[in-house]
Amino acid sequence: MKNSIFATFVTLLLAFSACKSKDTTVKVQVKLSNNTAKQIVYLEVIEMDGAAPVIMDSVIIEKETPLANFKGGKIDNEVLYRLRFANTNDALFFVPDQHDIELNVDVKTFKTYTTNSPASNEFKGVLLGFNARLDTMSTLRNVIQERQNVMDSSRVVAEKAYLKLTEGTGTYLMNVASTTNIPVVAVYAIAMGRNNISDSIIMPVVEGIAKRFPNSSRIKSLSASFNATPSEAAPSSELVGMEAPEINLPNINGKNVSLKSLRGKYVLVDFWASWCKPCRMENPNVVKAFMKFKDKNFTILGVSLDKDKSSWIQAIQDDQLLWQHVSDLKYWDSEVVPLYKIEGIPFNVLIDPKGMIVAKDLRGNDLELALAKFLK
Numbered sequence: 001m002k003n004s005i006f007a008t009f010v011t012l013l014l015a016f017s018a019c020k021s022k023d024t025t026v027k028v029q030v031k032l033s034n035n036t037a038k039q040i041v042y043l044e045v046i047e048m049d050g051a052a053p054v055i056m057d058s059v060i061i062e063k064e065t066p067l068a069n070f071k072g073g074k075i076d077n078e079v080l081y082r083l084r085f086a087n088t089n090d091a092l093f094f095v096p097d098q099h100d101i102e103l104n105v106d107v108k109t110f111k112t113y114t115t116n117s118p119a120s121n122e123f124k125g126v127l128l129g130f131n132a133r134l135d136t137m138s139t140l141r142n143v144i145q146e147r148q149n150v151m152d153s154s155r156v157v158a159e160k161a162y163l164k165l166t167e168g169t170g171t172y173l174m175n176v177a178s179t180t181n182i183p184v185v186a187v188y189a190i191a192m193g194r195n196n197i198s199d200s201i202i203m204p205v206v207e208g209i210a211k212r213f214p215n216s217s218r219i220k221s222l223s224a225s226f227n228a229t230p231s232e233a234a235p236s237s238e239l240v241g242m243e244a245p246e247i248n249l250p251n252i253n254g255k256n257v258s259l260k261s262l263r264g265k266y267v268l269v270d271f272w273a274s275w276c277k278p279c280r281m282e283n284p285n286v287v288k289a290f291m292k293f294k295d296k297n298f299t300i301l302g303v304s305l306d307k308d309k310s311s312w313i314q315a316i317q318d319d320q321l322l323w324q325h326v327s328d329l330k331y332w333d334s335e336v337v338p339l340y341k342i343e344g345i346p347f348n349v350l351i352d353p354k355g356m357i358v359a360k361d362l363r364g365n366d367l368e369l370a371l372a373k374f375l376k
Contacts, residue, residue: 026072026096030083034107038062039087043070046080046093053082072096077119078183078218085110093127094120095184119182126176126185130192133169137162137284141320144291159291166288170197170365174205183209183216190222192281197365238341239360244269244351245339247303249326252313257326259301260355266298266374267351268362271342273305274315279346282363283319289367290323296375297353299323305345307331350374 028043041061044053057070072081077097083105084091090110094103097119104114111128115121143158173193177186186209194202210223247259247269259269270286272279290300304327306312316325328334336342340349350359350370362370 024075024099026075026101027099028070028072028081028083028096028101028103030068030070031102031104032061032066032068032107033105035061035065036063036107037087039085041068041070042082042084042086043072044082044084045073046082053084056081075099078187078216080123080184080188093123095123095182097182119185122180122182123185123188126173126180126189129172130169133165133172134284137165137169138320140165141284141287141291162288166285167197169193170201174202177205177209183213183219186213187218187222191278194364199364199366201365239349239357242357243355244349244357245336247301247326247336247339249303249328249336251324251326252309252316257301257324259351262299262301263355264297264353266353266371268298268300268367268371269340269349269351270300270302271305271336271340271345271347272302273345274308274311275306276345280315280319282346283321285364285367287320287322289371292368293371293375298371298375301326303327303334303336304329305331305334305337305342 030041039061041059042055043057044055046053056072059068059070061068070083073079073096075096075098077095079096080093081096082091082093083103085107088107090107092103092105092110092113094101094115094117097117100116101120102116106112111131113124115124140158140162144155144162170193173189174197177189177193180186180189190202190206190209206223210219213219244259248256251257259267268286268289272283274280286300290298300323302316302321302323302325304312304325306315306327307329309327309329312325312327312329315321328336340347346363348360348362348367349357350362352358352374358374359370
């Protein structure tokens with residue numbers, strides 16, 4: 001009898017403990033408004049290295065459906081999720097920082113979604129602030145391009161404002177990285193800021209967040225990428241000092257363009273792709289450098305690792321890349337990958353008028369500094 005009572009007590013205790021155990025799985029409830037069409041919605045994890053997002057869950061949402069439920073991974077404020085609507089390719093980003101996350105989404109205005117997730121609200125604020133600056137930079141860039149053949153007061157004012165805003169954007173993002181309590185916000189602020197300011201300015205910020213988040217694997221990886229020794233550098237480092245391997249690929253009209261045809265100028269060979277988010281984030285900086293130095297015996301040859309021609313052309317138009325572009329549309333099987341020992345994009349090499357590679361992997365302000373050094 002006593003054994004029976006004891007067994008019953010243990011059973012109840014285990015059941016109670018199970019009920020009290022903490023569930024760390026993220027559940028996402030999306031409340032929709034203005035959903036006028038049936039579509040598939042994907043819950044994805046965004047990778048930091050530019051790799052394709054990983055799909056965690058998907059839901060078919062019927063017309064006028066007010067609710068959709070998704071199941072994510074574990075609670076983790078070092079991770080960024082994306083909710084992508086397949087029909088429109090619209091998306092919103094959030095941080096899986098708690099067990100139950102609610103997203104209130106107006107299908108007509110994705111950017112203004114609301115949520116009960118504190119980390120997601122902070123990330124949204126940073127992204128909106130960054131995008132607002134990019135929109136202003138795009139407007140200024142249009143003014144400069146419209147006046148590219150005329151050096152008048154409006155162009156001078158626009159160029160000064162553009163440079164000031166670029167520097168201010170970098171300062172804004174470094175301040176975010178230095179003050180946020182959310183690792184993924186710090187990491188993405190650094191990643192976005194890398195397009196606007198030099199690594200020498202970013203390094204102290206990276207060191208600071210590494211101390212503030214000593215257990216963050218993502219920040220450890222980020223810090224390691226800045227602190228890599230020359231022996232740890234990619235094999236592409238051996239390219240500097242060599243004659244640039246020939247590139248002879250079709251442009252958007254199907255006509256082959258050769259790198260040798262550009263001899264006599266400094267040429268930045270820019271390896272990128274429309275699907276590469278870091279590349280697209282770097283493009284405004286490349287555009288700024290092109291506008292500043294294009295009249296000083298300098299040009300750019302864009303070499304894409306795309307596989308879809310329409311996406312490639314659309315990205316060129318959207319990012320206003322006003323130089324020559326070529327691609328064999330073979331993705332990572334492109335012939336240029338082994339030629340230039342490309343292990344990741346964005347990647348670039350700077351070639352002098354004699355066809356020799358004088359610098360490589362120039363990003364952010366480092367690109368302008370290098371061009372100013374060579375194009376005296």
